[in-house]
Every structure is written in structure tokens, then in C-alpha cells.
Amino acid sequence: xxxxxxxxxxxxxxxxxxxxxxxxxxxxxxxxxxxxxxxxxxxxxxxxxxxxxxxxxxxxxxxxxxxxxxxxxxxxxxxxxxxxxxxxxxxxxxxxxxxxxxxxxxxxxxxxxxxxxxxxxxxxxxxxxxxxxxxxxxxxxxxxxxxxxxxxxxxxxxxxxxxxxxxxxxxxxxxxxxxxxxxxxxxxxxxxxxxxxxxxxxxxxxxxxxxxxxxxxxxxxxxxxxxxxxxxxxxxxxxxxxxxxxxxxxxxxxxxxxxxxxxxxxxxxxxxxxxxxxxxxxxxxxxxxxxxxx
Amino acid sequence: xxxxxxxxxxxxxxxxxxxxxxxxxxxxxxxxxxxxxxxxxxxxxxxxxxxxxxxxxxxxxxxxxxxxxxxxxxxxxxxxxxxxxxxxxxxxxxxxxxxxxxxxxxxxxxxxxxxxxxxxxxxxxxxxxxxxxxxxxxxxxxxxxxxxxxxxxxxxxxxxxxxxxxxxxxxxxxxxxxxxxxxxxxxxxxxxxxxxxxxxxxxxxxxxxxxxxxxxxxxxxxxxxxxxxxxxxxxxxxxxxxxxxxxxxxxxxxxxxxxxxxxxxxxxxxxxxxxxxxxxxxxxxxxxxxxxxxxxxxxxxxxxxxxxxxxxxxxx
Amino acid sequence: xxxxxxxxxxxxxxxxxxxxxxxxxxxxxxxxxxxxxxxxxxxxxxxxxxxxxxxxxxxxxxxxxxxxxxxxxxxxxxxxxxxxxxxxxxxxxxxxxxxxxxxxxxxxxxxxxxxxxxxxxxxxxxxxxxxxxxxxxxxxxxxxxxxxxxxxxxxxxxxxxxxxxxxxxxxxxxxxxxxxxxxxxxxxxxxxxxxxxxxxxxxxxxxxxxxxxxxxxxxxxxxxxxxxxxxxxxxxxx
Numbered sequence: 111x112x113x114x115x116x117x118x119x120x121x122x123x124x125x126x127x128x129x130x131x132x133x134x135x136x137x138x139x140x141x142x143x144x145x146x147x148x149x150x151x152x153x154x155x156x157x158x159x160x161x162x163x164x165x166x167x168x169x170x171x172x173x174x175x176x177x178x179x180x181x182x183x184x185x186x187x188x189x190x191x192x193x194x195x196x197x198x199x200x201x202x203x204x205x206x207x208x209x210x211x212x213x214x215x216x217x218x219x220x221x222x223x224x225x226x227x228x229x230x231x232x233x234x235x236x237x238x239x240x241x242x243x244x245x246x247x248x249x250x251x252x253x254x255x256x257x258x259x260x261x262x263x264x265x266x267x268x269x270x271x272x273x274x275x276x277x278x279x280x281x282x283x284x285x286x287x288x289x290x291x292x293x294x295x296x297x298x299x300x301x302x303x304x305x306x307x308x309x310x311x312x313x314x315x316x317x318x319x320x321x322x323x324x325x326x327x328x329x330x331x332x333x334x335x336x337x338x339x340x341x342x343x344x345x346x347x348x349x350x351x352x353x354x355x356x357x358x359x360x361x362x363x364x365x366x367x368x369x370x371x372x373x374x375x376x377x378x379x380x381x382x383x384x385x386x387x388x389x390x391x392x393x394x395x396x397x398x399x400x401x402x403x404x
Numbered sequence: 405x406x407x408x409x410x411x412x413x414x415x416x417x418x419x420x421x422x423x424x425x426x427x428x429x430x431x432x433x434x435x436x437x438x439x440x441x442x443x444x445x446x447x448x449x450x451x452x453x454x455x456x457x458x459x460x461x462x463x464x465x466x467x468x469x470x471x472x473x474x475x476x477x478x479x480x481x482x483x484x485x486x487x488x489x490x491x492x493x494x495x496x497x498x499x500x501x502x503x504x505x506x507x508x509x510x511x512x513x514x515x516x517x518x519x520x521x522x523x524x525x526x527x528x529x530x531x532x533x534x535x536x537x538x539x540x541x542x543x544x545x546x547x548x549x550x551x552x553x554x555x556x557x558x559x560x561x562x563x564x565x566x567x568x569x570x571x572x573x574x575x576x577x578x579x580x581x582x583x584x585x586x587x588x589x590x591x592x593x594x595x596x597x598x599x600x601x602x603x604x605x606x607x608x609x610x611x612x613x614x615x616x617x618x619x620x621x622x623x624x625x626x627x628x629x630x631x632x633x634x635x636x637x638x639x640x641x642x643x644x645x646x647x648x649x650x651x652x653x654x655x656x657x658x659x660x661x662x663x664x665x666x667x668x669x670x671x672x673x674x675x676x677x678x679x680x681x682x683x684x685x686x687x688x689x690x691x692x693x694x695x696x697x698x699x700x701x702x703x704x705x706x707x708x709x710x711x712x713x714x715x716x717x718x719x720x
Numbered sequence: 721x722x723x724x725x726x727x728x729x730x731x732x733x734x735x736x737x738x739x740x741x742x743x744x745x746x747x748x749x750x751x752x753x754x755x756x757x758x759x760x761x762x763x764x765x766x767x768x769x770x771x772x773x774x775x776x777x778x779x780x781x782x783x784x785x786x787x788x789x790x791x792x793x794x795x796x797x798x799x800x801x802x803x804x805x806x807x808x809x810x811x812x813x814x815x816x817x818x819x820x821x822x823x824x825x826x827x828x829x830x831x832x833x834x835x836x837x838x839x840x841x842x843x844x845x846x847x848x849x850x851x852x853x854x855x856x857x858x859x860x861x862x863x864x865x866x867x868x869x870x871x872x873x874x875x876x877x878x879x880x881x882x883x884x885x886x887x888x889x890x891x892x893x894x895x896x897x898x899x900x901x902x903x904x905x906x907x908x909x910x911x912x913x914x915x916x917x918x919x920x921x922x923x924x925x926x927x928x929x930x931x932x933x934x935x936x937x938x939x940x941x942x943x944x945x946x947x948x949x950x951x952x953x954x955x956x957x958x
Contacts (some may be wrong), residue, residue, distance in 0.1 A: 138935075151507050151510065199687065202691060203690070206694075208506065208507050209453050209507065209510070210690050210694065212453070212510060213453075213647070213686065213690055214690045214691070215692065216643075217682075217683045217686040217687040218683070218687065219683075220640070220679055220680070220682055220683030220686070221683035221684060221687070223679075224679040224683060225680060227676050228680065251698055281823045282827070284816065284818040285589045285818070285819055285827055287818070288816050288817065288818060289777045289814050289816065291798065292735055292808075292814045294778075294797075294799045294802070295778065295798055295799075295801050295802055295808045295810075296827065296829065297802035297803045297828065297829060298799055299799045299830045301797075301799075308631060324518070338514060338515055338518040338636065341511045341514055342518075345504070345511055345515065347767070349504075349508060353599070363904075377525060378522045379519055382515055382518060382522075383519070384517055385516075385761075386519075389500050389501075389503050389504070389512065390500065390503075393503040393504065
């Protein structure tokens, strides 16, 4: 197809890019929702994603609960963790400079990652795929589970978007993102809404962790490196823009995959280069349309 | 009046210290005192949270090391090379990152630092995962031999004191005033006809340069440079030091750096608990003692002084 | 339902409020009877808007008592105060730019029976009907003001706090808003109105609370106000 590059390699890297993009999209969406409503940069997002994967592994290892059960249980467990974090750590800081909440979530990430590493060590734990096998498409081999990840995450992103744009709850959230005081003056319990929104965003990170368990190794550091990439994605897409985060997530996953084919040395840097270019040429974010970009 | 004996005491302690404590530990503390102070210049006085300060520290460590190895020049030129590269980097990062205000500055610097990390991982001269070994500790000015740890301690001490004096000058200059005004109310400073971006860029450059000096010293103290020096854990650690010691106070970062390095040294045998403890203490500081150790002490002293003068006026 | 002791539906007693270190209200006292329309009058910075924001609990650092239907609201959160039956229309109108006109209108939840239905609201404010699908902040100033008033009517709250609905609007629109207020008064709503436009205030209100430096300096009926305009103008600084 292209000089010296096999179709096989191209498509398999595209698939990996799409898989990575799915995680970027889901994670940056949660980050953007939390930032939009609370002005909190959730540094614990990566740790919460890792926690989702670990809970999945633990459910199977300790309780014998398989993947399909974990898909429901783990996000709820992680969301509950988020709920407690919001109540104990973020609520007391909400009227302070937002730098404090950022640093507090960073501290939470340190604690969570440290505790998991202390308990289970740094080496990755394997989690076997719940949908073995795949299909040979002629130009590439497509494992079923990877297809499932792409489709499921797409579904989650679309569902969240519909929830935000077309439901009453979404209208409350969009309104509270702009003027929380006024929304509360209508009789809506905004403090509780904030707690639940944080828990929802954290739950999304947990859900991504469940999806990731069979794809990547379950390890304590799986979240921290990924999260730096997610930050870049959110910065490129425009902070607080949910659609921007999702689209940028998929796009960058694919760009990264393609870079691996054509210029492998730059693969782990390309997203950051794009971020720098985006900041120079589109300082307000690629998709900062109607949503505010702070 | 109680100040002069206190300062004298500190001077005597600092000079005698290497005869009682392992000089390398002391030098590590000094290096991080310098590093944390450079970070504090940005966050404490300009309100800019650079969550990737290790990029200046670590890059300079590599540059200093490489310069000394390749050119065989004297120590001061090696350090100067590291400082200049770090300062230039600070300016470049600043130009990119000040485009977004407030909290996004932290995310952008965090991401750029990761980019630098990957770049240095792949650059050949750094030795990748193995790091850069056998960095020569050349003679200072070509004549002063510093191969002995205790002798080198005084060089590091001198450099630290000079850099801290520079920071003190910056903070107490008209420029420092404006920087603090920007931190407190950027729009107002802008409405007075200043351009906040310029001031922030100068602060970034200065802070990165000083962080670079710390990195260069670190490379010559240990005679190696590794990827850890550029990693986000070190960026996080320097934030921890500054907050623990006391944000926006001159002595705070020094005290914080001392405590953290000492704590790391003690907790090293407990593995992960060192990081966990850092997280827990950081959280407690943020939630309950945002002024940090030095800030809390100053607050108590102020209260006592205010109480005393109030008592006097009431007595009148 | 009014407070049996005073016969008043709403009473503020020794209300003090702070923005950070600086005190904005220094002990406000005034009350409203059921169905009454009362204005807060005073110059810029006198503390009128702060009074409304303190009543709603948006300014959280406040002391004193705020009695509504016999219940003290001083320790309640903003959403609880709204649920107690007080609706607030802020000075900047605060229409949401990320929401369409109809989303803006139907955003406040129905808190109690007696709220005006969306259909009736659109009939009452025909301009909004025509622009239902536009984004909220694309409306003109007058339309935004109508929307800001209309949306709080659906909650069912019978006590309205309105912050300068006439501000920055053309005389024709001000007149229309005045008519809407009189209509609401006729329907039995109790209204506390912040105003700087004296003419507008006189045309709609029963009584006027004169505010200066975070204190109530006088309370006058509209007739008394007419009779002593010089005094009022000295307070307003016009």
C-alpha cells in the first residue's frame, strides 16, 4: 500500500490507535465534566481508572465474579470512592483557590497508587479476555474483545453526550456549570449535584479501568502515565468541552497509532507536540464553540 | 534584635554541619532547597503552578553533565551551560503555557514536562534508561579542587546562598511587587497598563534558571543524572516541599526541602510508604495547614505581637 | 399563611452580611405583608442587591434573622430557602447561554402547587414563544428580563425577589414590565423589588424601604414619597 509499510501493520496500528482513543475519549470526557461543573482538575483520574481495573481483577481473584459482573460492580465501587473523596477532600476546598483542589486530588492519587503498589507490587497482573477469539478480516485480525471495547466506549460517550444535551438533568448540569448560585436559587440541591457529578466522572474512569483490564496489564502505574496524555487531550480539545474531549480523544488515539507506523520514535511524543502546536495556533482549544473555555 | 543571634546560630550550624552529618545528604538538601525555592518563586509569588518543574531541573542535570564530559571544562562553565539551557526552556514553556490562564497552566506544564521526559529518554547522549554516568566533578575555576565531598559542600552552600539572595532581591524589588499584584488580581494590573504575560515570562525564565542551577549541582554532587530527575514524581515532590514548608515565604521551601529529604532518607527502607506518607501529609497540609510550617509559625508570632501591642494600647 | 405575632409574611431583623472581611450590611430591618409590593431604594452600593443575595443565602456570611411564614431562614442553604417558597430574579438576569430559551424557561423545578404552567407563561410572554429554540443569551435585554421573571413563576413560589428589572431597558419595555408586575400583584404575589428608577418604583409599589450604607434609613408609603421627593432624592443622590 504505502512504500514499505504493510497493510497488516497499518491496520493493526490503526486498531490499537482506536482502542487507545476509546480510553482517551472516555477518560477525558469524565475529566471535562468534572472540570466544567467544579473547576477541579481531577489529578486522581488516572488512579481512579487504575482502581477500576484493580477492582475488576480483585472481584475475579477474590470473589470469583467474572468480567460481566465487574462491568457493573467496579464502576459503582470506584464511584463510591469518588463520592467519599468529594465529601472529605474537595468540598472543604471548594471556595479556595482551585489550585488547592488540584493538589489535593494529586495527593489522593499518590496515596491510592502507593497503597495498591504496597499491597500488590509493581508488576502487572494478567486478566484474561472475557471474549476470546476474533475474526480474520483478510487485511487484519480483529479480536472480538477489542471490537467490544471500541463499540462499548463509543456507546458510553454517545449516551453521556445525550444525557448532557437532551435531558433535564443535563440542562441542570449545563446551567450549574455556568451559574451554580442561580441554579441553586431555583431550589435545586446543587451541592448534592456536584457530589454526584464528581462520582459520575470518577465512575466513568472506573468503567474505563474495567474495559482496560483485559487489554493492558493491571498495574498500579497504569493510570499515572495515561493521565498525562489525557491532560494533553483535554487541553487540546478545550477545557470543559465534552464533545471536544471525546472527539479529540479518538482523533489523537488514531494519530498516535499512525505515528507508530510511519515514525515510531515519535509515537509517545506526538500528542504532546500536537498540544504545543494547538496552544500556539488555537489557544482556546480545537472545539471551544458554545461551551465556555476557561 | 533577636534576629542577629539567630542568624549567627544558623551560620555556625551550616558551617559545622558537614563535620557531623554525611555531606552528600547535606548537599542533597541544599540542592532541593534551591529547587523548591525556584518553584516557590513561581507559585508563591506569581501564582503560577508549574506542575513540571523537574523538566528544568533534570534537563540541566543532563546538560551540565554532558558539557563537563565532552568539553572537559571547569565546573562553573558546566553549571552555566545547564542554567542557560534551563532558562531558555523556561521561557519557551512559558510562552506556550501562559496562553491559558490559571489552572490550565498546571496541566500544560505537566504535559510538556512529560514530553521532555520522553525526549530525553530517546535522546542518545542521556543514556536512556541507564542514565548518564561518571560526570566529572572538575575543579572550580580550574583551580579549586572539589573532589572531596566536604569541600564540595561549601561550593554548593555558596551557590545556594547566592541564588537565595538573588530570589530575595527579586521578591523585594518593584518587579516582585508587580508579580504579587498579578497573583492577587491580574485584571487590575493589566488595567494599570502593565502586560502581565511579560512579567510571568520573566518569572518563568528566572525560576527555570534557578531550578537549572539546582539540577546542575545535583548532577555534579552525585556525578550522575537519570530520568528520575525529569520525572513527574520529582515535580510533585518539589510542590510537596514548598507547601509543607510554607508557600510564599522565603524560608518555607528551605524548611520543607530539609524535612522531605530527611524523611525520604528515613523512610527509604519502608518502600512505598514513603510516597504514601507524602500523599497523606500533603493532603493534611492542604486541608488544615495551608500556610505550611513556616507560615504557621509566622502567623503565631504575628498574633502574639498583635496581642501584645493591643494590650499596650488598652493599657493606655 | 402569615406570622401570627406580626401579621407579616416576611420580616428581616438585624440582618448583617459580609463579603470576605468587609461588612456590606449593618443591620437591616424591614418587613412585607402578604400581597404587598415593596421596593428597596438607594444609591449604587447601598446594599440593596446584597440584601436580596443574603436573603437567598447566596451571600453565606450573614447574621440576624430572616423570617418567612414564621420560619427563620438564616441557617438554611440557598436551595432550602428556594424550597421554602422564595423565588429570586437576579440583577444580571443570568440567562444561561448554553441553554435554549425553552430550556431556560423550564429549568426551575415546580416546587409547590400553584405555579404557572409553561403554556400559560408563553401566553403571558408572547415574545418568548416566538424565540423558544434560540439560545438564551441571543435574546434582547427586554426579552431576557421577561424570561428571567417568567421562569421563576413556574416554581409555585408566591414571594418574589426582583433585582432591578427595569435596568438598562427602553422606556416602552420598562412600562411593559411594570404592567406584568401589577398583574402579578393582582394575582396575590408578594414582591420585594430592588429599584433605582424612582418613577418606575412609584408606579408599582405600595411602600418603599430606603437603604443607605447597609442600613434602612426610612420606610415610606408611595404617597409619603410623593410628598417628600426632596428627601428621597437626597438619599438616592440624584
